[in-house]
Each structure stands twice: as structure tokens, then as C-alpha cells.
Amino acid sequence: MRALGAGIAEVVRAGDVIALRGGLGAGKTTLARGLLHALGLVEEAPSPSFALVQPYDPPIVRLPVAHVDLYRLEDDADIRELGLDDYMIDSLVIIEWPERIGDRLWDHALCLSIAVADDGSRCLTAQVPDAWRDRWPPR
Template sequence: MTGGDLILADVAATAALGARLAAVLRAGDVVTLAGGLGAGKTSLARGVLSALGLAEEAPSPTFAIVQPYDPPEVRVPVLHVDLYRLDDADEVAELGLDEARHDAALLVEWAERAGPGYWRDALALDLAVLPDGARRLTWQAPAAWEARWPPPQ
């Protein structure tokens, strides 16, 4: 497993990183997005979805919990997931995400609510707000991601 970090100066830089992630994303991938409220998790996911071809701005899946996107709307099927509202880690299994990931990539906000190590093969991205408003992105990339992350600029 490799790790590292980088600074994202603003929302545009966060979306640009999302576009770089979209270039290497494929069905079966899981990307977990951690960080506090307002840290940029949804902005990063929106950058991915926009780069995959989504014409409109993706809504936050906070209330839907799982927001699916399928071709031709996007070039790779994606489930944008927000586990914030789950009360118990056992509820994750009821969402059917493990089966769905065979045909789609998962972008999972608040993945820690699934329990520690739920997606051991995920690219784990953690965003933190810095005093100047920029974001620090820290990542852990398992072996399956080492050739793809971080993506080229």
C-alpha cells in the first residue's frame, strides 16, 4: 500500500483532481471519500462524474443514499454513495453495493460508517480543510491502484 498527500487550492482544483481520477476509474473500483462536513467529498465526486460525461451537476446523495449513473449518461457506470445517514454498519450490506460493484465503480462518502476495513481494496481519499480554505488530500492506495494513483497531471 502506498500513500501520500497534496494540497487542493480551491473547488476548481478539487474538480480537476476528480477529472484525473475519472480518467483511470473503471467498473469494480471503490473510492472512499472521508473528511468532515464541507471538506470537499461531494465536490471531488462531482468532478469525477462531470469528467465521465455527466451533463448536469450531480446532486449530493445524502438523502437518496445511493445515486446511480449509467451509460450513456456517463462512460463508466458509477454509484455515488453517501453513508452519512446510516445508523448501523450492518445497514451497508442491505444496500447491495458489494454485488453492484461488479458492474459499476463506487464513490463512497462517509465510508467509515461501514466499519473499519469494509472495502480493503479501495482507494482511500481523505480531505481536510486547511486554515486558508484550501484542502489537504491524503490517500492510501492498495496494490490494485498503485499503477493508477496518483494519476498523471
């Protein structure tokens, strides 16, 4: 998951949204940490489970990033108050548990679903929107 995150970091742009789906322990945060590390973050990125939104700004990363965890949210009003649209103006937005947004997930979001097999390996399914067609899969 870390290596995949690092590969994605090579092709992300400000305004991108990456939606990470999967059960607890599937590797969503690990993928996000690999991406953040490849963007320049030196320290270990905390899970945003309690902060809900963990922002990172240059110079500690090469472009602004908002790492979002919606696991604990169920109320639409709470989600609207996060101001995720505002982050998309100049930031990469990584969202864990995007199903909490329902059908309001942005059309340009790269949706990655991670499943854990019985042997512990991961199976990745990607829904690739037009905005990502020339960048997916990362090299």
C-alpha cells in the first residue's frame, strides 16, 4: 500500500480527490501515508480519525494535502461543515470512508477500493474517472 501511494504521488495534482474504500485494517491509511511520504512528509502521518481533517502544506509537502477520515461522521451537516470543496481549490484531497458522503462524491474522484484476502494480501479495484485516464495506473 505504501508503494502504491508513492506511485500515485508522482501523478497527483492540486484539485484531485482520491477516495479510499475498505474495511478497518485494509490499508487506507497506509496508502495515504505512502503518498504523503512521497510528497515530502518526513514524520509519520497520524490517522485523521479524531481530527477528521489533517492538512499538510508546503514546504513539508510539495503541494497542499487534506487527509480526511469520515469514519465517525454520519450526519450530512457535519460533513458539509468540513468544507471539503474549499480544499479542492488548491489541494489534493484524500478521503477515507468516502461512502459517508453518499452519492455526493465528486465526479473527478479516483475511487480505490481495498479488499483483504484470507491470506492477508490486498486486492485493489479502481474506478478511474476521465480526469485520471492519462495518469492511471501510476508507473
